[in-house]
Amino acid sequence: MNNQTLLWASIILPWLSIVFLKKEDLQRYMPVALLGSLITIIFMEVGITLGWWVPQENIFPLINIPPLSYSTYLIGIIWIFKFTYRNFLKYLATNLIIDTVLSFVILRWFIQRGIVDIYISGLEMLFLSTIIAFALYAYQIWQESDAAVKIAPDLQPAASKPLHEEPTDKP
Numbered sequence: 247m248n249n250q251t252l253l254w255a256s257i258i259l260p261w262l263s264i265v266f267l268k269k270e271d272l273q274r275y276m277p278v279a280l281l282g283s284l285i286t287i288i289f290m291e292v293g294i295t296l297g298w299w300v301p302q303e304n305i306f307p308l309i310n311i312p313p314l315s316y317s318t319y320l321i322g323i324i325w326i327f328k329f330t331y332r333n334f335l336k337y338l339a340t341n342l343i344i345d346t347v348l349s350f351v352i353l354r355w356f357i358q359r360g361i362v363d364i365y366i367s368g369l370e371m372l373f374l375s376t377i378i379a380f381a382l383y384a385y386q387i388w389q390e391s392d393a394a395v396k397i398a399p400d401l402q403p404a405a406s407k408p409l410h411e412e413p414t415d416k417p
Contacts, residue, residue, distance in 0.1 A: 260321035
């Protein structure tokens with residue numbers, strides 16, 4: 247399998263898995279997944295600027311941002327939250343296992359294939375991933391709390407807002 251096929255598969259396959267999710271789960275965890283993806287993209291850009299990693303091969307039009315940020319990471323967050331949310335130790339253990347495999351196995355395999363060069367240790371990568379995991383869990387707790395509703399009561403999905411009644415001519 248060449249690198250381009252691997253990169254395209256890393257975008258397409260995770261998105262195919264959402265057909266197995268309930269619509270409610272997708273709606274519930276998509277905000278935290280989008281935040282996680284945004285944080286990852288920012289970390290990637292900072293890492294490129296600071297020389298922590300250098301992408302060697304990407305797919306057009308994602309020139310500097312690895313496709314994992316748009317797919318595998320985003321969809322992975324939804325699946326992790328679906329199975330572990332409300333049990334912090336289970337969430338943390340799952341994230342540590344997945345991030346360890348990512349930091350010490352998958353990224354090293356990407357280095358060997360010439361997809362990316364990484365100049366920080368796997369332990370440092372694991373530390374960054376764990377910080378992101380804590381932030382995402384805190385965000386999801388806040389998202390589902392009453393505080394979020396009190397701070398921004400008008401920020402609701404359009405489907406949950408009541409419909410305006412049409413005025414009638416009858417007294």
